[in-house]
Amino acid sequence: MIQILRDLRGWRRLALAFLAGALGALAMPPFGLLPALAVSLVLATWLADGAAEGPLGRSLLRFALVGWAWGFGYLTAGLWWLGAAFLVEADEFAWALPLGVIGLPAVLGLFYGAGFAAARLVWSPGTGRIAALAVGLAGAEWLRGHLFTGFPWNTLGMALGQNLFLSQSASVIGLYGLTILAVVICAAPATLATGGRPAGRYGPSLAAALLLAGLAGYGALRLPSGADATVAGVRLRLMQPNLPQDAKFRPENRADIVDRYIELSQREPAPGAAVPTHVIWPESAFPFLIQRDPDSLAKVGASIPTGQHLLTGAARAEEPLPGERIRFYNAIMVIEPGGRIADTYDKVHLVPFGEYLPGPLDAALRAVGLRQFVSIPGGFSAGSAAGQRILDVAGLPPVAATICYEAIFPGAVVPSPHAGEAVREPGLILNVTNDAWFGDTPGPRQHLAQARLRAVEEGLPLVRDANTGISAVVDPYGRVTAQLPLNVEDVLDADLPAAIPGRTPYARYGEAPFAALMAGALALALAARRRR
Template sequence: MTVWRARLRRLRARGRALKGPALYGALFALGAFGVLAHAPFHVQPALIIAYAGLVWALDGARRARSPVRAGFARAWSFAAGQFLAGTWWVANAFLVQAEDYGWLIWAPLILLPGGLALFWGAAGAAYARLAPRGAHRITVFAGAFMVVELARSVVLSGFPWNLPGHVFAAGGAVSQIASIIGAAGLSALVLFAFAAPAALAGRGPALARAMPLILGFVLLAGAWGWGAMRLEGAQMTAAGQSVRVVQIHIDQRDKTLAARHEILQRYLVLSSAPGVEDVSAIVWPEGAVPGFLLHEPDLLADIRRALPEGALLLSGITRAARGEAGGPDQFFNSLGALRMDADWMVLEDAYDKVRLVPFGEGNPVAPLTRLIGFETLSHIAPFYTPGPYARTLSLAGLRPFAPLICYEVIFPRFAPRGADRPHWLVNISNDSWYGASSGPRQHLNQAQYRAVEEGLPLVRAASNGVSGQIDPYGRIERALAVDDESFIDVVLLERLDATPYSLYGDGLWSILFAILLALNSVVACWLNRLQLDTKPPRYSV
């Protein structure tokens, strides 16, 4: 322990020697390095190193002329690197129509990571203002940064992407604790446990400095052990119905209105393949066919000719509705349920997307962005209107399900509960906006966490993403590869009982976590005081 402590102190001393741009550049690189812990890599030690370095940098802010300003700048630099490395792929969406939006490439590469980093900057400023010392500073670190992560999940429609807890692959043993505390609760645990090694290089008795590390290890080991037992006893039962998930491989640049007939035929060839009579529904991704499908009789006629009578098609569509009393028309990103009848087809129900992608479908700061000539990236409808609320759809011959359109699957507890709790979830998405990047893999991992949190199977149809079925434990049961152009018939699985997290949300884990953090601080302070009381007096001669 003494050797390791000496090494940590030397490493910390080298960090202290960095000043000015060199310090901020190192923190930026350290934050970017920590993203290796997220999908698709899941190299968790990278984030342990990153968090330890951030804690030491914030400790050093106490010696600055303005500790609060220094704490903000250091945490912001770290987070800017973290969010740039974690969300750079958003820039691909601006290159789909590069002739129109390529000049805005600075927004996802500078404005997005810089704006998200403001939350972490605020936490760094709070940490520096409190100026904690001793091992309990890990408690302060975890509490401050968890508060801003929760804020990041809701402010300006929220963006809970790559939360700290997402570093564990969904479906694995540790991820099972999300059924009790959610990905947010797991994030609080990761912030504490992964930053705990930084306390070893501090001052005070060895046991006090080791307390955060011991507690973090015990909690993570306990989560792994409980999750392993949960998975060992996991017995999945087929529900007796099957659905066909269809995926075509197409670049977003090729999804033009002129190509909509060809795109539709590619979907229909796969959808009408032998065995279609045996499935309860056919699922197409978000925005499967460019344009306003419900308003084009020739396209609808092609669908009706290709699919047998009684077939049910669940497809992403752009839906238009007349405004009331002469008001403007409204446009919705929707999931439409089309039933083939004897002569034509019936729109049995439609779910309108509630949470719109900022700057892609909705714009929370439209008055500001209009000043530079930008409103949204949408090229099908001029704007979208959010739907009223999440819903469970009950259709004849199909178990009740809740749709989650693309972005909506990253939000915990979005699906209905209580008497309206669905039997399964449907996530349709258009991941082709982001190309062959880490974005679709991160999206998939977060979709798997929703299955764990809700205890519900999730069927996913993602254009240029991963399509298939995820079981209620977050494990991929069957799936197509990202670049496949094919279909997969999956047998729906039975749901589990409502999980504690789906019932109680973040309230339960917040109370327990606060108690654990307080306990860690009390024990660390007691050990420090115990050392002072038992230390032999020093006499002067």
């Protein structure tokens, strides 16, 4: 059978690679089937073996095509739910649904094609090709997460990162470090059918099993056995309004929307529970500019009792300079009793085509009547990277603010210092989001899982408030301490878990451990190729 797979040519090889990639998507949330990724990568390895025959130039192209087809299948099966966003305003965007569901995976599949081609350069029969594939795919995932604004959704390392015990190593090596280990572990069984001596046949699978057990053992040792430490004097209330992206969420309904938020936020706590000190509302809370609506801002301010603070998502407008257009920002505002806006964070990492049209395409697309999903004239502007900073909220530790998918970027949720500027260490990660665009699909569940891994990497608690869910409080070890399910209107009251004392190795050294793993895997692949 293995020889049959290696002998496949043309469209048959690419079709099987596509199906193998699609199978691998079952390793992502909410399914979490790690063996599916193992079968997927083993099949990809055997297909690549067949593509390795012949001159290097031709085999590089064949490798690239196999990798592209595998990535195309993996991303199509893992991101199909993006199509739901095109149906929210179906009369305007339904025609573009294939571009999101098929076109985006096809383009992003080029990263995997490049990764397989890179692996071919150091490919050799036996164990060495497992290391080569790990280098190629981990490098491709890193590039996918950084180039062209980056899109690290469902990075392969999430196959390990969604498991509480296996994810603890992210505190040292981060998501991309988990990615290289996930590829090694899942592709290792490919050597079982390569013949040769028993050590070469069974050794990689045994080593992979030991590595997996070691990751789980480290996780079990790292997780504390006692009760979670919490921040004294802080009681959070997350308001989940469950407002759909339809006619109910229109500017003309502003009074009803604000009244609904206030009613939810003022619900009596459970008997014996502390009164909330900080109330959090989700991204895109208002279909209007509350800073320019004195009546609504005054109503919200009057609903905040003395000693309480409100953190809310809200669009914000900035007065333009002469000759410039008005700029709109997707923001988080800190509102004090009486309605004073005490602090603001503007989203830095915007969603292409969702919140803005990329510069080179902007004029051309608008000329034919197209716009981004969020109906803001000219789209949102990005906040200054130099202004990405800690939110100051009375009674809370310094807050590292993120909006929507900013929370999926490893190493980017905590502000970096800029020249002449010191950055205080945050005490929590705040993520406000609006996943109503994607309905009851894997999308919101994948979003939560990826944001949760940031808590492990940084050693910080995560407070996540989502319009339609899933709202949650996560401790710095990635354990969910409180949660509201998807598509439920309710409030969630919870204590704030304390951050881990000191910084995690990943927070201190960033991607240096990942680079060391890449160098080690590359050395193994080169050594194996040299022996051959």
